Every structure is written in structure tokens, then in C-alpha cells.
Amino acid sequence: MTELRTPPRSEVPRTRRYHRLAPTTRKRPLLTRVNAVVVLLVVVDIVALLAAAQLAGTTSLETIEAGVALAGARVAGRVHRRRLWLSWLQDLPRSVAASGIAFVMISCLLIASAPSRSGLTSIQYLVIGFAVLSECGRAWVFAFGRWGRRRFRRCDRAIVVGAGASGGDLIRTMLRHPEFGLLPVGFVSSGADSETSRLPVEIVRDGLAEAIVRHGAGTVVLAHADERDSSVVDAAITAHRLGCLTLVLPRLFALCPDRGGVDRLRSYPLIRLAGSPTRRPSWLIKRVIETTLAAVTLVVLAPVIALCAAAVLLESGLPVIFRQVRVGVDGRTFVLYKLRSVRQDAADDSATRWSVAGDRRVGPVGRFLRRSSLDELPQLWNVVRGDMTLVGPRPERPVFVEEFSAVHDFYRNRHRVPTGLTGLAQVHGLRGDTSIADRARYDNYYIANWSLWLDVKIVILTVGELFCRRQR
The missing domain is CATH 3.40.50.720 (NAD(P)-binding Rossmann-like Domain)
Structure with a gap:
């Protein structure tokens, strides 16, 4: 991208939005968010656990151990999920499988602690009793839920x-x-x-x-x-x-x-x-981790950034930091920071020129910075500020956002999460003058399938790209 001058703050739009998006939050009454069937299913499991503990004669510690195993298996199996179809028979295999997994877990622990033990123990009887009692209660909850929805239009x-x-x-x-x-x-x-x-x-x-x-x-x-x-x-x-x-x-x-x-x-x-990924608790974890990593990396790489800035100064003078307006989450604009890799010229085409490939204004230092991606290091400050994240769709200039959104149906949808320093499209070779449609597809795939592990994979692939520069 051409980078020629630092725009004055008066030229940086603060409130303009390039896409009309819905509000990000909406308050709903608590009763409309609580699903009665889910609550009743949880209550039935608690009552079944306590009743089975009394019948099996287990100690308080054994009851807690069994409760933890059952809760973990049933949460992982999404036994208490919100659902439209209240069918006990349809859900029976899932529920029984979750209880069976808890039984196997407890049995394995018992065998590991006492290999010579034979026969069923009280805690195993507790799990079996829980499975029987909870299924009886769940059948009643599903029947009651269907009746309540019909009778009271809940x-x-x-x-x-x-x-x-x-x-x-x-x-x-x-x-x-x-x-x-x-x-x-x-x-x-x-x-x-x-x-x-x-x-x-x-x-x-x-x-x-x-x-x-x-x-x-x-x-x-x-x-x-x-x-x-x-x-x-x-x-x-x-x-x-x-x-x-x-x-x-x-x-x-x-x-x-x-x-x-x-x-x-x-x-x-x-x-x-x-x-939306940004509404999940794991997104807050992503934000905390990335902000910390960006701040630490800025401190550690400060000498490297200083050397690069000195090289830029010697090659083309001041300023060494280039600022450019980019479009971020929800169409909001922000100022992106980079080390300047293009010599300044009288005419500034940085806002409208798509690529500087083959541009004679890019000197040896600029080419090295761009080839090694060292010119991107100041964007870590954008991550610390909250303008960007480490991993996400790459930000683009306003004029190209408007142009690409008019041509590619799903391009504008990539702005529903914060932009990133690296992204899924970039680690699949979509850098520079490459297909915008493919970029949009990769970015929307990233948003639809986002997880902390996906971010980790993208970071690993980015490091591989920087050091190996594989030919695709």
C-alpha cells in the first residue's frame, strides 16, 4: 500500500459509518432470557443426585465426586440445552450416554486406586440410581413443558x-x-x-x-x-x-x-x-491475552523498531511513522500506524492507490521492511489501544471498503468483528494484489468458526509465513 504522509487529525473521520449496522446491545427482561424447561431439567438432576445418594448410602465426599463427574459429562453432552422439540424419547440416548460416561470415569478412578477391588461400590450404585431417577424426572419435565407452552403460550x-x-x-x-x-x-x-x-x-x-x-x-x-x-x-x-x-x-x-x-x-x-463471537466470554479472554502479548512484544521489540526507524530516517527523512485511516469493527474508522516504506512525493495517492508493487519510490530499506513485515510492528500499538486485535480480518481504507462492498456481497459482513494484524486470508496467501472475493470468504469463515484455538493456529501459520515464505 502507498504510504506518503501523515494526515492531520482534522482529516480523520471519527463518527462516519460505512455500513448501517444494528445496535450491538439490547436489554431484554430477565424472564424472557430464562428457559423454564432448562431450569427444571437442572433441578431434576440435583434432586435425582441427592435421592440416589440417600438410597446408595454414599458419604458427602463420594456424593460430591459423583456430582462433579455427572455434571461434567452432562454439560459436555449438552443434556440441559435449550430446545424446541421437547421429546424425552428423542433425547434419551444422549442423556443415558452422558450418565454412562460418568459411570465409566468413576469406575476407572476406582480401578486405579484399588485394582483388587471387585463388585460395584456405593458410588457406582449412586450413578446408576441417578440415571434411573433423572430419566423419570426428565420425562415429566418434557411433558410439563409441552403442556405449559400450549396452555399458557409461554x-x-x-x-x-x-x-x-x-x-x-x-x-x-x-x-x-x-x-x-x-x-x-x-x-x-x-x-x-x-x-x-x-x-x-x-x-x-x-x-x-x-x-x-x-x-x-x-x-x-x-x-x-x-x-x-x-x-x-x-x-x-x-x-x-x-x-x-x-x-x-x-x-x-x-x-x-x-x-x-x-x-x-x-x-x-x-x-x-x-x-456473534464478540458476545462470548472467550472473546474477553482473547482481548486480555492479545493486549498483554502486544504490550510485551512492543517493549521487547522496541530496539528493533528503533533501528528500523533510524534506517527509514536515513533513507527518506521524516516522518518515520506513517498514519493512515482504516475501517474497523462496525464500520468505525481509526488511525493505523506503520513504519514508512515509501519515499514522500508531492502527490499523495495513499488513500486511493491499491498497490505499490514495482513503485520506484520504494527504496532498499522500504523493500526490506515490507518483505519482512517489520513495517507492521507499530500496529501493535493499535492492538494495545483496542483499535485492532492480533488476529482478525485485515483493515482496509475507506474508499476501497465502499468499492469492494458494492461489488462483493459479503465483503461488508467481515466488519462485524474487530480487524486484526494478521488473519486467516493472509496465512492462505491472500496478501497484496489478490482476490477480494476469496479474502471475504476466508474472513467470514473465520468469524463463523472463531475459537481461541483457531487464533492460535493462525498465529503459528503467520510465524511460518514470515520465516519460510512458502510459495503457493
């Missing part, structure tokens, strides 16, 4: 987004079967369909975000779209940002099997989308 308000045919079928199914816990309150059409006017819910015309806030909706169901998929993707992002549960009806839903992350609304499989 349903989550839902807005359906999609084409008229599939969206209308989903709405009518929700209304006929409230035992699945969804009450449709609005429909956002993604195409022209005359049938939408006959739906027994509000036809939303003022935007999904406004409808979610107006109706207090907690669930957004994405059906098939008649137009480009980008409109449905935008709806999913809006739902995530407002803290809604997002369910997707797959196009080939008749072939979609029941598996993890798939719920059922009668015969319709609905895939649960993961929420």
Missing part, C-alpha cells in the same frame, strides 16, 4: 425472514403447534410474493432490527430466499448483534438428518447458528 417471540412460501409454512406451523415454543410475530419477505399479505402476522417493512426491538423478539428464523443470499446473511448478522437465537431452515431440509446443532419444528429441521 413461547419465545419469533420473526421469520425468507420467501413467502417456506416462510408462510413455518409461521402457520408455529401457530398450530405452540408446544414447540415459538410464537411468530412478524415476517420479513426476501422477495415479491402475493401470499405474504395473507399471513396472520405483521409484514415487516421498516427493517428487521426495528421489528426485533418493537416486538421484543428473541428468535429469528431464516427460511429460503428468492433473492440473493446476502440479504439473509445480513438478517442473520442483525439477529446476532441484537442477541437473538438464530435458526436456519436449510434448502434441502428433507435430506437434513438430526445431529448436533439441529432442532426440529415438526417436520422442519432448523439449524442453530452460533452467536
